[in-house]
Amino acid sequence: MSLTEYLEFIGDPAGDDVEGWLYPTDAQMLAVVNEVQVRRGCRGDILEIGAYKGKSAILLGFFPAAGETLVVCDVFDSESGLTADNHTENEAFYPGLQRADFEKNYLRFHDRLPTVHARPSAELDILADRSCRLVHIDGAHSYEATRADLETARRVLGPGGVVVVDDWSSAHIPGVAAAFWEQYLGGALIPLAFTKGKFYATWDPAGLTGQEVADGVAGRPELETKPPIRLGPHEARGVTMTPSAWQRYSAALRAAYAKLYAGGGSAPAPQMAGF
Numbered sequence: 312m313s314l315t316e317y318l319e320f321i322g323d324p325a326g327d328d329v330e331g332w333l334y335p336t337d338a339q340m341l342a343v344v345n346e347v348q349v350r351r352g353c354r355g356d357i358l359e360i361g362a363y364k365g366k367s368a369i370l371l372g373f374f375p376a377a378g379e380t381l382v383v384c385d386v387f388d389s390e391s392g393l394t395a396d397n398h399t400e401n402e403a404f405y406p407g408l409q410r411a412d413f414e415k416n417y418l419r420f421h422d423r424l425p426t427v428h429a430r431p432s433a434e435l436d437i438l439a440d441r442s443c444r445l446v447h448i449d450g451a452h453s454y455e456a457t458r459a460d461l462e463t464a465r466r467v468l469g470p471g472g473v474v475v476v477d478d479w480s481s482a483h484i485p486g487v488a489a490a491f492w493e494q495y496l497g498g499a500l501i502p503l504a505f506t507k508g509k510f511y512a513t514w515d516p517a518g519l520t521g522q523e524v525a526d527g528v529a530g531r532p533e534l535e536t537k538p539p540i541r542l543g544p545h546e547a548r549g550v551t552m553t554p555s556a557w558q559r560y561s562a563a564l565r566a567a568y569a570k571l572y573a574g575g576g577s578a579p580a581p582q583m584a585g586f
């Protein structure tokens with residue numbers, strides 16, 4: 312399968328059977344960031360913190376060029392080295408997760424597995440400084456863990472590097488927002504774009520710009536960029552689906568939900584069924 316085909320797969324709730332939390336707008340946005348980086352000649356590995364069953368890692372697996380690697384960090388079913396908070400969160404949200412679930416899904420779309428660090432992200436000091444060009448933070452959601460993951464991202468990102476912070480505005484896990492805004496208000500993080508789910512930013516003042524990302528979005532018929540909003544020293548642009556793309560997607564989503572619930576009481580919760 313190609314990147315384009317995987318984007319189509321993510322965009323079709325009737326066929327998407329990889330459980331997880333990557334939605335079409337962010338799948339397209341990650342592809343836009345990759346495109347801009349490739350055009351600029353940015354080099355480095357791609358790091359994902361928090362893979363679950365591979366929904367976003369499969370997408371990121373299409374990005375590495377020759378000599379680059381996708382590096383995935385997830386604790387999966389291990390409790391080793393986790394704080395009590397982290398353990399409680401994992402028990403609540405990812406019960407029964409196994410590394411094999413990730414591997415099986417990933418190998419449906421790619422010939423070989425990425426580099427996997429099955430350990431808490433606090434142990435990513437093994438990664439070299441400035442070795443990455445893209446870091447997707449989607450692991451533990453406490454303030455402390457997100458803060459540490461942001462510091463890891465800042466350390467491992469090289470020239471043109473982009474950090475993508477999942478759940479930056481999710482009300483049920485406010486620790487992510489606390490850590491994100493702390494980092495932003497520190498003044499060094501430069502916004503590139505944001506969606507409902509993810510914030511895209513860089514610490515490199517000579518790196519990607521919001522305008523370049525907006526230009527990339529303009530080439531995607533299903534996405535649109537909203538007018539810029541001033542956030543302290545910078546402007547940031549929101550990105551959403553176009554109204555017509557949203558109408559198509561939400562109709563397909565409703566149909567898929569209806570089918571799911573018609574299946575009886577044992578149906579998985581909607582967000583776990585690949586929507």
Ligand SMILES: C[S@@+](CC[C@H](N)C(=O)[O-])C[C@H]1O[C@@H](n2cnc3c(N)ncnc32)[C@H](O)[C@@H]1O
Pocket residue numbers: 330331332333360361362363364365366367368384385386387397401405408430431432433449450451452456
């Ligand atoms: C929200 S899920 C990731 C969703 C995934 N990115 C997707 O697209 O579906 C969060 C993942 O983070 C992992 N996780 C939780 N705490 C972690 C930690 N301290 N270090 C690394 N991974 C962690 C969990 O095991 C879980 O698989």
